[in-house]
Amino acid sequence: MKEHRTVTRVMTILETAAAHSGVRLNALCEVLDAPKSSVHGLVGGLVASGYLVEHDGGYALGPAVAALLSAPPPALADLARPAMERLREEFDETVMLAGPVGDTVVYLQVVESRQVIRYSAPLRTRRPLYPTSTGKVVLAHRSPARRDAYLRDRLPDAGRRAEVAEELSRVAAEGVAYNRGETLPDVSAAAGGVFQHGRLVACLAVAGPTARIAPHLDAIARTVRTTAAELSQRLA
Numbered sequence: 037m038k039e040h041r042t043v044t045r046v047m048t049i050l051e052t053a054a055a056h057s058g059v060r061l062n063a064l065c066e067v068l069d070a071p072k073s074s075v076h077g078l079v080g081g082l083v084a085s086g087y088l089v090e091h092d093g094g095y096a097l098g099p100a101v102a103a104l105l106s107a108p109p110p111a112l113a114d115l116a117r118p119a120m121e122r123l124r125e126e127f128d129e130t131v132m133l134a135g136p137v138g139d140t141v142v143y144l145q146v147v148e149s150r151q152v153i154r155y156s157a158p159l160r161t162r163r164p165l166y167p168t169s170t171g172k173v174v175l176a177h178r179s180p181a182r183r184d185a186y187l188r189d190r191l192p193d194a195g196r197r198a199e200v201a202e203e204l205s206r207v208a209a210e211g212v213a214y215n216r217g218e219t220l221p222d223v224s225a226a227a228g229g230v231f232q233h234g235r236l237v238a239c240l241a242v243a244g245p246t247a248r249i250a251p252h253l254d255a256i257a258r259t260v261r262t263t264a265a266e267l268s269q270r271l272a
Contacts, residue, residue: 045070045078050087050097058094086138091235099137112230112238113145115270119263120147120240127256129244130155134170134227137162139186141170141239155223155243164219166190166200169227170239172213176204177229177236211265212257217246224249226257228264232271240264 045068052067053059065075079095082088086100113133120131124147133145140162148154165171165186175183183204184197191197207213215225225243229236240263242256243249249256 046082049078049082053088053095053097057096058091060094084138086140099135099142116145116240116267119267120145123242123259123263124149126259127242127252129242129249130157132157132170132241132243134239134241136174136236139165141165141168141174144238149244153245155245157243167215167218169213169215169225170241172204172207173227173229173239174236176207176213212261214253214257222246224253226253226260228261230264230271231268237271240267
C-alpha cells in the first residue's frame with residue numbers, strides 16, 4: 037500500500053496533539069513541513085468533526101477520539117448522575133448530559149422518565165447543534181466567528197440567521213436554551229451549560245412530550261440552570 041499524504045498529515049496532527057497539550061498551528065506546520073494554508077484547512081476539519089478542540093490558540097485532542105476508541109464516559113458523567121436523577125424525580129421527564137463534539141453534540145449520560153410516553157435520547161449519537169436545546173447552549177458560547185460560520189452553512193436566509201443569532205445572545209445572557217418542538221414537533225426541552233474554568237464542557241437538559249412539558253418548561257428551565265451551575269461549581 038502506498039502512503040497517502042493527506043492521511044499521513046491528519047494522523048501526524050492527531051499524534052502531535054496527543055503528545056503536546058495545546059499545540060499551535062505554527063508548530064504543526066513545522067512538524068509537517070507544510071504551508072500554513074494547507075495545515076489550517078486540515079486542522080479546521082478536525083475541529084469541526086470533534087477530533088481536535090481549540091483553546092487559546094492551541095489544539096488538543098477532542099472528544100471524538102474517545103468515542104472512536106469506545107472509551108468510558110468522562111468522569112463528569114458519573115459526577116452528574118445524582119443531579120440528573122434528582123431532576124428526573126422532580127419532573128419525571130428524561131434528563132440528558134450532552135458533550136460538544138465538533139459541530140455536533142453527543143449524549144454522554146441519560147436518565148429516562150418513568151412515564152410510558154417519554155423522550156428516549158440516543159446515547160453516543162451525533163445530534164445537530166441547531167435547533168437542539170443543548171446545541172444552542174454550545175453555539176451561544178462559541179466565538180462569534182465560528183458561530184456565524186456554522187449558521188451561514190446551515191441557514192441560507194440572512195433574516196433567519198439574524199433571528200437565531202438574537203436567540204443565541206439571549207441563551208448566553210440568561211443561561212438557558214429552549215427547544216419548543218423545533219427538532220421533533222412532539223418533543224420540547226430546556227438546557228443549561230456546565231463549565232470548567234470558564235470553558236463549556238457539557239450541557240444538561242430535560243426533555244419530554246410537548247403536550248405534557250410545555251406548561252412547566254419555564255420552571256424546568258430554572259431548575260436545569262441552577263443544577264448546571266452547581267455542577268460547574270463542583271468542577272471548579
